[in-house]
Amino acid sequence: MQSTLFIQAPPVLGNQYGDDAFLRGYLQRRLPVGMLAQIEPSLAELGELAGGELYRLQLQDRLNEPTLTQWDAWGNRVDRIEVSPLWRRAADIAASHGLIAIPYERRHGRFSRIHQFAAVYLFHASSDVYTCPLAMTDGAARTLSVSGNQALIERALVRLTSRDPAQAWTSGQWMTESTGGSDVGASLTRAVRDESGGWRLFGKKWFTSAITSQMALTLARPEGNGPGGSGLAMFYVETHDDEGRLNGIRVERLKDKLGTRKVPTAELTLDGARAVLVGDTRHGTRNIEPMLTVTRAWNSVTSVSFMRRAMALARAYASQRRAFGAKLDQLPLHVDTLAGLEAETRGAFLLAFELVELIGRQEAGELDDAQKALLRLITPIAKLLTAKQAVNVVSECIEAFGGAGYVEDTGLPLLLRDTQVLPIWEGTTNVLALDTVLRGELSAGLPALRQRIQQGISAQHEERLTQVGQQALAAVEHVSSWLSHNDDPRRLQANARRVAMTLGRALELALLVEHGDVAAAGRCATVPVDLLVDIKSEDSARLIE
Structure with missing residues (x-):
């Protein structure tokens, strides 16, 4: 006698825009009709990716995690990090769909942020938290855009907001140290002037997410400044020099975390990292x-x-x-x-x-x-x-x-x-x-x-x-x-x-x-x-x- 074997079918996702009546109702209520008609095709495309290709890849990619290679075969310190296949695909989608670009292009004025975050809302859950570097990138773009530092705006902002995956940068946000955690005013990272008048950073950042980013904004205490948040300054750091070598940075290890394991989160030692002051030499917590x-x-x-x-x-x-x-x-x-x-x-x-x-x-x-x-x-x-x-x-x-x-x-x-x-x-x-x-x-x-x-x-x-x-x-x-x-x-x-x-x-x-x-x-x-x-x-x- 043939036995009957029951196998439960898994849940299936459809288009995450088309299936989300509450999102669509909100957008219909808050956006001009003409604008919604313009952006709906791109939102529907993201919804299809989120419920289809990206979700399938997420399940297939479940066991892949970032890897850190600290030394090459000949004993050179390289600190090379490889991310998962889904993260590489998510990077292309995020740039081409303008997940950072939208609010800086300002095609729809004050509604541009709603457009952007509707896209983020659709994309995020299937991205294995690639939204972590995107959030810091958006934050860095906003911070630089209001900083008044025209040289940094011209160098970095165009890359942070690019829709071209080959040109787009992401940014880190390096504030957490073992001394303070949320109390960033306890930071021990020092900023020292070098012979040329530039700034060099020395210290240890205990928790730096998305270390694969091309730049970061960080806090450090210029020599001579007093304690607390008022004594910190905000600095711009590029992670690599023009030859592709790490910029006075050592990646000591990747964090073994409860979740967000696809996000390469590292402990860093800054050993003379070249940096550019953003704003004045004090009140970095306010500037950031x-x-x-x-x-x-x-x-x-x-x-x-x-x-x-x-x-x-x-x-x-x-x-x-x-x-x-x-x-x-x-x-x-x-x-x-x-x-x-x-x-x-x-x-x-x-x-x-x-x-x-x-x-x-x-x-x-x-x-x-x-x-x-x-x-x-x-x-x-x-x-x-x-x-x-x-x-x-x-x-x-x-x-x-x-x-x-x-x-x-x-x-x-x-x-x-x-x-x-x-x-x-x-x-x-x-x-x-x-x-x-x-x-x-x-x-x-x-x-x-x-x-x-x-x-x-x-x-x-x-x-x-x-x-x-x-x-x-x-x-x-x-x-x-x-x-x-x-x-x-x-x-x-x-x-x-x-x-x-x-x-x-x-x-x-x-x-x-x-x-x-x-x-x-x-x-x-x-x-x-x-x-x-x-x-x-x-x-x-x-x-x-």
């Missing part, structure tokens, strides 16, 4: 802020991209997999679980793209003072909240596959490992929460946020949406009242995460109301929006003694 605003937007959008990819796979699987006599997408509990995750994904999407829109308007010179304050406030909030949401949503989606979600060759565990980097890169959740309450200029930012929420909820008059909108407004009012009655800096710091997340969740809710998404707004309103509750500091101290 344009880069951080851009890279935090990339972090926010790639968080949402991972959420969307996990949801696309989970929904595809639910439409195929049978259990307990029905397909998963017909089982009420499974439907309820995925619905909650979908609502979170939509709220996170709108928050990330609110930041994108503000950056586009800033670059077009269209922000008034209140909107500038709003941009400063929501930059850290969008990054910290979307990153935490991404880890939760992706983890839940992996669980929705049961045992298959835990098996490496399905490609699913990789998605969760790569997502985990998002709350860490570009500032941890706690660092960004402190940034929100201590540097977010709350006196101007909170009224601007309240005004934006009121604008969003006043756009809809459907009763259920009106009630949800009032819930968002009440959460912000509570934060504002709490802050006005609190003058204890330790209490403020202890509650910084709850303050930032409440403001972020309130804005997400208001944006869902503005979008007219009754189902998502209603679902998000069932989850606590106002997270600001006082916790006794004595209890916290006892718990970690």
